[in-house]
Amino acid sequence: MTQTADAVIIGGGIVGASIAYHLASGGLKNTLVLEKQPLLGMGSSAASAGVIYHHLPEKVNLQLSRKSLRALLEFEDEFETKIDFRRSGCIQTAGTPEDMSVLRNIHEELVGMGVDARLFKPARLAELLPGIVADGLLGAIYTPNDGYFDPHGMIQGYAAAARRLGARFLTSTPAICFMKEGNRIIGVKTPAGNIFTEMVINAAGPAAAEVARLAGIPDFPVVPFKRQIFITAPTKIIPADVPFYFDKTPPFYFRPESGGLLMSIAELWECRNGDLSVDWSSVEILAERASRRFPHMNSLQIMRGWAGLREMTPDNTAILGPVPGISGFFCAVGFSGHGVMHAPITGRIIASMILTGNVEHYEEIDLAPLRYERFLQPKM
Template sequence: MRTAEVTIVGGGVIGASVAYHLAHLGCRGVLLLEREAMLGTGSTGACAGGFRYQFSSEINIRLSQISIPALLRFREEVGHPLTLHQDGYLFLLTREEDVSGFRESLALQHRLGVPVEWLSPDQAGALVPGLDVRDVLAATYGPADGIADPAGVTQGYAAAARRLGARIETESEVREIRVEGGRVRGVRTRRESIASPLVVNAAGPWAAQVARLAGLDLPVRPSRRHVVTTRAFPGAPPRHTLVIDFASTFYFHRESGGLLFGMSREEPDGFDISVDPHFIPRIVEAGLRRFPPLGDAELGRSWAGLYEMTPDAHPILGEAAALPGFFLANGFSGHGFQHAPAVGLLLSEAILEGRATTLDISPLGLARFAAAPVPGERHVV
């Protein structure tokens, strides 16, 4: 029987980051198992690639304060090229209740040292030529926010992990989490059993299914999100600022000389990632209202991916108290890519040192859902 010191289930950006950080911190028995033929083909491959400091909860801001600097030094630290544009996030506010809520968030962001600006509608419109701001009451702009390439981060972490001795295997679906004597003992794939005293659940939207293999209930549900692109056109914004119409959830940014955009809606839980052809025109209609130059563009590709939502839109991080040796990195609620550098570091610290030392992640433990409700992240797109 093969052995591994730590086995990671899931080869998206979170799993790759955990593998890299474990190996970087000296763990020499890292094994990552991905069921698909390639890494990063689940939620990671479908996401828009945004990163931001502009959250409403302190813990999410602090995760960003670890992650964003790591993305900015990614080439130097990890040794892999990364396409990154730090042109900011622009939140457009059209409802009085959102203006009030974002003012509260701005005060928290400033207290934590985050550079976020409060803008008038005209100032917001000047940032992105062509933007229709006639119904906008106010806006916030984070100049240190931006977008980066999720595939580049995933492949960079994986390549660096391999150089440090980690084993990464694709087409290896985990079908059983072996539990004996009240703790994790290993995993079984369709081909073999692997002895491993430590297992990390990094299975993205499938996290609840993997947790059930270990006898745990995990409050993570998959929720479909649509993304649309256009071909290059002259009216595309010159910068890569990610614009979010908060009330409608419509967002867009420059991509390959055109636009990448999307919008959310109420979706039933499930793993359906087919594109709803009736929803795409509604997304385009919202885009035309907010950014009329979109009318001159030819639509390109459309796809759908999955968010992994928790009840409070915060991730679940750390060891499962009910099952020693089983570590959770789940439920990022649309923020997994941008927080992957922090999560990989913090979970690796928890595994190797007994606790995360860079940032206290105990408030993100699974046990919080059995206690009194905690305030949720309000700035979910």
């Protein structure tokens, strides 16, 4: 069956759903989302820890976190959908002079942006994290207004609102290839038929490079990396309102989840074959790191675990905007682990680019650090 669309979004995760809503609300109501899985948000969005924080070394990523946090605070009222946002705060520690220098720079940027951010000496961590052993730590940054939320709820909220405005979602429908006239996209072929469109947005997450190849880009700078998350049995040894906690070196994080804890060693393994099997030997590493910092965690029981894929770029920053040389091809990929928390502002930015033609700035954000062209510049 042949169809037409003002825009086709490839990828029905949280980023694709956000873009669909913001395009439709801006007037492109005939927007179509293609998702290869049977349901929306079954990929990286479902595997996320659902955390939003400001502990990022790149200024543009701090700006994206700041604007996404504002959108999160308004989400339930605007979309009438629960996302269970818990403003527990977030803590990141520094165990080396290099890590501490990064935290000081982040703190300086955040204070300049008006974000509540506090540098702590190790002794103060016990005020927020009872039982912590701060040996070897040089300091930490604490952002009390950060927290975590339900990505599934956000996807459903965006998708329902987009549908009400006229957007459509086709699940179990991958993009097979693009139809082009010269360097201009004119459509997308799918198992369900052709879709004629002059606008395609790559929001395919870890499959971003595969979609880019359909557009004729053989070496797209996004690589999938595997990360694992584990959930403990319910416990009372850690209060349910503690902040999200992240040790940078060696990496280890946790937050409350369903009466227990969600935990990870924050590993990154390149994974181009899509293997999401869990390496249960990682639990031993997790137990060692957790009990070294919080000795009372040695009694925790791991109940389940899963693996997901992060879409990494060489500079750990997303690619947002048009791709030069291919008319009608936009990207919203390469978030490097920040896709879920930056989805709200990403939808607004991509919609603004398409609807206004302004690809240089979004409000006060300089979009140059997010443009694909940065990877085309010759290295000195």
